[in-house]
Amino acid sequence: MKLFSKHRKHARRIAMGDREVVALGLHSHFWQDIYYYAMTFTWPQFFAAIGVTFIFFNFIFAALYMLFPGSIANMQPNNFLGAYFFSVETLATVGYGDMHPLTAYAHTIASIEIFVGMGSVAVTTGMVFARFSRPRSSIVFADHPVSHVADGRRLLMVRMANERLNLISEASAKLHVMRQETTSTMGQFRKIYDLKLERDHHPLFILGWTLIHVIDETSPLYGLTPEQMAGNTSLIVTVEGVDDTTNQNQRGIKHYPSEKIRWNHRYVDIMSQQGSVPHLHYNKFHDSEELL
8 A cells, every 4th residue: 555655656647649648656856857847837837937936046045134134234124025125136136226235244145146146047048048949840630530442442541731831841751550469478568560651751841731551461550440449559640840931840749549540531622722722721621521
């Protein structure tokens, strides 16, 4: 029972597409991963963390100033709140000039606080820049893969689109299938197979792109029924290219449990011709229709 409680203490939830996995027994190293958390926080969480840290540092330095009353000249109000306001001015390297250190002890604490303040401004500025400059994927995936028979071949298809409608050059895509397999010698393990695509490169990915895998005798999916795939099979789609506007790598990834595949369906055509100008109806991007 104690062992179970210990594992629960270190339980971590991991999202894998629409599924969630709980990892037990792993120790969290928050102080070693501050940069990771700073990059993964939402913007409100990020600024809230900065605000809490700012208040905490000022509280500590105000307490240090108050250890020796009279260390700050012209402190108003003449209590902890005045020391806190002086700490805020010092940490931010503002210094209005009314309140100032009066003793060697106060000068020492103020020097330390100025050093901490300058370092904090540099770290915060770097974090804000890193968050703003981090490339954000603009690649969207259809909610469901589809599979149907065309020209005597069974096709597995995944539709993608470039949401920004700008140029992603030399885009490359990969499609994998991950299966939970059991053998007498190795027990249960996850195995990943590569699925061959009819076209795995797109030189000018601006609008849409449909990945096509032929389920033939060479395919790892050949002979599998939806019932055999349910619960232990999933698709993983990855796409990568260079955003021509920012010159940064764009990456997108999508995980589909096999239950998401719509069998004997095809994607609804999103392109229509109005006069001489083609129109793309992205409100139909996720739609598919059943083939009888």
